[in-house]
Every structure is written in structure tokens, then in C-alpha cells.
Amino acid sequence: MFGEWLWAVFTVTAAGAQTMRNAMQKELTATLGTVGATHVRFLFGLPFAVVFLIAVVAVTGEAPPLPGASALAWTAVGAGMQFGATALMLAAMDLRSFVVAIAYTKTEPVLVLLFSVVFLSELPTGTVVLAVVIATAGVLLMSWPTGTANRDGIARASALGVGSGAMFALSAVAYRGGIQASTADSFIIAASSTLVVALALQTATVTALLLLRRPQTLRSILRMWRPSMTAGFLGALASQFWFLAFAIQHAAPVRTLGLIEILFAQIVSRRLFRQQTSRIEAVGIGLLVLGVIMILYG
Template identity: 55%
Template sequence: MLWAVFTIIAAAAQTARNAMQRELTTKLGTAGATHVRFLFGFPFAVLFLIGTMVVTKLPPPSLATPTFWPWIVLGALSQIIATALMLSVMNRRSFVAATAYIKTEPVQVAIFGLVFLHDQIGAAAAVAIIVATAGVLIMSIKPAAADAARLGSTLLGLGAGAMFALSAIGYRGAILALAYPNFVVAATFALVVSLAMQAGTLTLFLALRDPFVLRRILRLWRPSMFAGFMGALGSAFWFLAFAITAASNVRTLATIEILFAQGISIIVFQQKPSIRDICGSIFVVFGVIMLIHNAH
């Protein structure tokens, strides 16, 4: 059950990072706020890798593993797109609603995992995924949600969920492709490589497209540093969980992020939950309990 502990820590760290990125979006724009998590997360990931190698006394995995690269590229690029879409939705809707849209991801992860990685899903786990996702849908679909703006937010949120799903599959595939004897070193190594690719890609993009944003990112280094640290911390535990179990299990348990988002929304953004949000949260919790019980 170590994967469950890793997932809960990752979900909590990601909620904190998302909240900080939401605030940075107003100052840096979507691309700038997206870049923050990768640029400032990379140094922390390197420190994590050095720490794991010192403790385990193992060398880093080889970069000359051909099957590693397609998976890590898929994971890294999908995550960039997913983060940008997520921040765009957060600008249009409440923090909780945006998180809810994205958490339709478990069903997509289960399908992608079965097709690309042959991760098997038991009947009980499939029911847990459906129940948790139903809770997400209860929170995200409103009866009076027929206007074009809300439809656009829904499509962006579902798109973000799909990209996060592909990202999860890419990262799990990359870690497994390394075939390294120590899963902690393998997961942390994959994290460092992905963040290096993401930070480099977005730095080049912004340098060519909008260098002013890069300067603003550096001026806002203090809040950006916190967002980067929480992003690297969350990602490190996501990767550790992916190294142990199927991505669908990890992403289903990750729906508890909705509950963390509710807390942030109430305390930080002063957004009160509706009855629909509370009912949806109950479904999410029930689905998570079913998943953990089945896994145990």
C-alpha cells in the first residue's frame, strides 16, 4: 500500500501548487504560470535525485535506453499541454470546478493503461473508478450549464484530463522501460529528465515569443520558488507511485485532490461549496475507499 501513501502526499502537494499557479496566472499569463512549475521545480528534482543516489549508493540509470525516450517525451509534452489547459480553466471557473473537470482523468488513464501498457483492471477497481468519476461529474456538470462559455470550460477541462492521462501513462512507461533495480532512483531519474525537457522547451518558447514574461518570472522568484518546490515534491511522489502500481490506481486515488481543493477554495479563495459539491465529494470518497480496500 506504499503507492497509496505516495499518491496522497502527491495530491496534497499538487493542490498547493495549483493554488499558487492560479494566483501567478494573473501576473504571468497561462504560459508563464505553466513554466514556473517546471523551471523552479527542476533544481529541486536534481537535489531529490542526488539524495536518493547518496542514500542508495547507486549510480543513475543509463540514458542510452531507446525505449525510455518515446515514453518520457510523451509524458513531458502531454503534461505541458495539460497544465496550460488546466490554468486556462481555472481562469474561467472556480478552483474546485476546474479541479473536478480534470479529475475525469481516471477513466481515461485506465483505458490508455490497458491499451499501451497492458495494465489489467479488476472488476472491483473498475467499479471504484466509475464511482469516483461519477462524484467528479456531479460536481462539474450543472443543470444550467448550457451557455457557450461554460461548455468551453468543460471541453478545456476534459482536454486537460486527457492530457494528464497520457502524461501519467508516458511517465509509467518511461520508468518501466528503464528496468532499473531500484524504483526510487528510476522514478526520480525520470522526473529529472522530464523537468529538464519541459523547462528547456518552455524557456526557448518564451524567449522567442515573449521574453518579458521570463523577466517577470525571475522578479517573482519567491512565490515561483514555492510553486516549483511543491510541483517537484508532488511529481516525485507521483512518479514513485507510478513505479509501483498501475497508473489507473494512482489517478483514481488522486481524486481525493477534490477534497483538498474544497479546503483551499473555502479557506483561501472564499468560495463556499454547494450541496452538489458535497454530494460529489461523498461519491469520490466512497470510490477511493473501494479502491484502497480492493488493493489491500
């Protein structure tokens, strides 16, 4: 019985670690900028991912396979989409509160539906269409200007957050494809080795770009190694459990349960950043969550 719910345990653990990592990255953005804070999770997360893989190999006795062309292609797409999604999410956090920025990214399952229509010609049912309307209404409520709020800033935050959700959606699909394409016998080895490949690709690519274009950002990252190390560990931990969940369950139920991150974000937003969510934003978040659940279970 426990084995049937193992993916749920992995997902809740991943959501909790991801919330704390996002909070750490939000703090680092002020010093390192969006690209620098985004790179922290890859550069400092890779060593921890390698340690996780070594530990798994020691326990299972199975050596990780070299990624084939298909697995490498899927993983590379997922890695690229994840970098872009993280950068957009951190940019949104600069414009809106922590919890609302996270909620914007949770339009991800809605966007998965739209991608299915466009790329797979899968027509949605009436229930699913209604769910899209409800979720979209939630996003509009969250982004609706109140008082003397900066309308341009709110519109920008909405676009950045939804764009982040779209890229996270593509990333989740690609990573699951990469794990499924692995030739490993154990799902734990498949997930762990795919994570190492993804972080290695991200680390190598972004480090090279920073060395060529923004070496000062890379120096700043290395100077702030202590908080960066913590963010990297939390990022690797979250990714490890996301990948384990994707290895044994479809992306849709994993991402649905992952909405619990919004509740975790509420706690962090109130306790750490002293940010308050307005009533209209709270209603919008509720509608968004309801719409996403209807899509996945309707």
C-alpha cells in the same frame, strides 16, 4: 506490511503537495498568464528535482543510468502531455472555482478506460459502463448552469477540464512506461532520474519557445522568483512522490487514491480563495468520485 502500503503513502503525499502547488499556480496565472504559470513548475522545479536525485544517489550509492531510447521516448511523451494538461487546468480555474476545476481533471481515470477501448481493444464490463455513466453525470451536474451563470464560460471550463484530465491520463501512462524502461536497479533511482529528465525536457523546450515568442513572459517569471520558487518546490515534491508511487504500483490504484486531492482542494478552496461549492456541484463531485472508484475496483 508497511512496504505494501508505501505506494499509498507516496500518493497521499503527492496529492497534498500538488493541491498546494495548484493553488500557487492559480495565483500566479493572474500575473504571468496560463503559459507563464505553467512554466513555473518546470523551470523552478528542475533544481529541486536535481537536489532530490543527488540526495537519493548519496543514500543508495547507485549512480543514475543514462536514459535509453525507449525510456527517453516514454518520458518525452509524458512531459509533453503534462505541460498541456497543466495549461488547460489553469485555464479552467480562471472560469470556475478552484475545487470544481480540479474535479474536472479527475475525469482522468474515466478517460483511461476510453483510451484502453480505442488503443488496446479492451472491452469494459457492464459495471465499468455503468461507472462511466455515473461519472459523466457527475461532470454534467458540475457544469450545469445555475441562475445567471455564463453558459458559454461553463461549457469552456468543462471542455478545458476534461481535456486536462485526458492529457494527465496519457502523461501518467507514459511516465510509468518511462520508469519501467529505466535500467536502474533501485526503483527510487529510476523514479528520481526519470523525473529529472522530464523536467529538463520541459524546461528546455518551453524556455526556448518563450525566448523566441514571448520573452516578456520569461522576464515576468524571473521577476516573480519568490512565489515561483515555492510553486516550483511544491511541483517537484509532488512529482517526486507521484513517480515513486508509479515505480512500485500500477497507475490505476495510484490515480484512484489520488482522488483525495479533491478533498484537499475543497479545504484550499474554502480557506484560501473563500470559494463556496454549490450543492449541485458537490453532488456532481460525489458522483464523479463514485464512478471513478467503480471503474477501478468494479
